[in-house]
Amino acid sequence: xxxxxxxxxxxxxxxxxxxxxxxxxxxxxxxxxxxxxxxxxxxxxxxxxxxxxxxxxxxxxxxxxxxxxxxxxxxxxxxxxxxxxxxxxxxxxxxxxxxxxxxxxxxxxxxxxxxx
Amino acid sequence: xxxxxxxxxxxxxxxxxxxxxxxxxxxxxxxxxxxxxxxxxxxxxxxxxxxxxxxxxxxxxxxxxxxxxxxxxxxxxxxxxxxxxxxxxxxxxxxxxxxxxxxxxxxxxxxxx
Numbered sequence: 001x002x003x004x005x006x007x008x009x010x011x012x013x014x015x016x017x018x019x020x021x022x023x024x025x026x027x028x029x030x031x032x033x034x035x036x037x038x039x040x041x042x043x044x045x046x047x048x049x050x051x052x053x054x055x056x057x058x059x060x061x062x063x064x065x066x067x068x069x070x071x072x073x074x075x076x077x078x079x080x081x082x083x084x085x086x087x088x089x090x091x092x093x094x095x096x097x098x099x100x101x102x103x104x105x106x107x108x109x110x111x112x113x114x115x116x
Numbered sequence: 117x118x119x120x121x122x123x124x125x126x127x128x129x130x131x132x133x134x135x136x137x138x139x140x141x142x143x144x145x146x147x148x149x150x151x152x153x154x155x156x157x158x159x160x161x162x163x164x165x166x167x168x169x170x171x172x173x174x175x176x177x178x179x180x181x182x183x184x185x186x187x188x189x190x191x192x193x194x195x196x197x198x199x200x201x202x203x204x205x206x207x208x209x210x211x212x213x214x215x216x217x218x219x220x221x222x223x224x225x226x227x228x229x
Contacts, residue, residue, distance in 0.1 A: 004159070031215060043160070043205065045216035056216055091159060095215070102148045102167040102209075105217060107160035 002026045004108035006092050012114045013082055021077045021111045023092030030097030031055070032075045033105060034067065036088040043091065049075065050097065082115045089113075118143045120206050122220035129196055129227050137191040137223045139180075139206035147208040149173075149182055149189040150217065154203045163191075163204070196227045 005024045013019050025032050034046040048055040049067050066078045075094075079086055089112050093105040123138040141147065148167045152160040164173030169184035178193045189206060206220040 006159075033215075035217070035219075042221050043207075043217075043219040045218070048215055056214055058216065093160075100215070102165070103215065104150075104162050104165065105215075106162070107152070109157070109159040 002106075004092055004094055004106050006090075006108040006111050008111060009109065010112045010114075012116065015084060015115055016081050019079050019082055019113065021079075021090050021092075021113070023075045023077075023108055024073050025075055025092070025094030026106055027073070028096070029094035029106075031095045031103075031105075032067075032069070033093040033095075034077045035091045035093065035107075036060070037091070037110075038085075038088045046077075079113075082113075084115050087113055087115045118147070118208060118210055118218045120208055120218055120220035122204075122206050122223050125203075125222070125224040127223060127225050129225070131198055131227055131229050132195045133227075135191070135193040135196045135200075135225065137204055137206075137225070139189045139191065139220060141187050141189065141206075141208050143187075143208055143210050143218075145210050147210045149180070150207045150209070151178070151180055151189070151191050152205040152207060152219075154205065154222075156202070160205065196225070198227045198229055201225055201227045 032049045037043045047057045047061045089110045092108045095103045095105045119142045150165045151163040153163045164175040166173040166182035172181045203222045207217045
């Protein structure tokens with residue numbers, strides 16, 4: 001069964017450093033998403049991406065964040081200058097793109113980011 | 117804004133016990149409702165969903181009914197197994213151009229043999 005994959009599974013970085021989290025969505029999906037979950041808190045939406053541009057973003061997704069589809073398979077989340085409060089589990093998801101609000105989003109296993 | 121409220125966990129049950137995990141929501145428009153499950157070390161997996169009032173979603177013995185009058189989507193299973201031990205997330209999507217999921221805080225279920 002096709003699945004969303006994410007790398008790395010864990011990343012430790014120093015405050016102020018740039019990090020890139022990588023995702024490979026399901027191959028025929030058109031919408032891609034990033035969510036994060038700070039330890040002990042809710043899963044929060046960051047951004048959605050369609051047709052090579054941001055479709056929707058939350059208040060969390062400020063200028064420190066960017067997303068990119070550098071090739072036909074990868075989808076990345078970049079944090080330019082990490083802060084302590086960016087420490088969280090980051091989930092990538094993808095969906096077919098034909099079902100609107102009813103559509104199932106398929107999630108990857110997550111990348112645990114720790115900023116020291 | 118949109119929000120989802122779930123019962124606090126952990127919920128600890130013995131095998132074959134009846135499970136209810138409460139979920140209520142606040143949303144504009146007519147949301148779709150979802151239950152996702154996260155097994156240890158894995159990502160979020162869709163368990164079931166319902167897209168309009170009075171719809172019942174079901175999968176793997178789990179059920180949830182979309183109740184517009186009480187803005188609820190409670191998850192139930194008649195007889196839990198040890199393998200059901202996981203974290204369960206209730207979520208909604210309001211559509212109207214938005215696809216973002218709004219999640220509840222998650223409820224950890226522990227099933228003891």
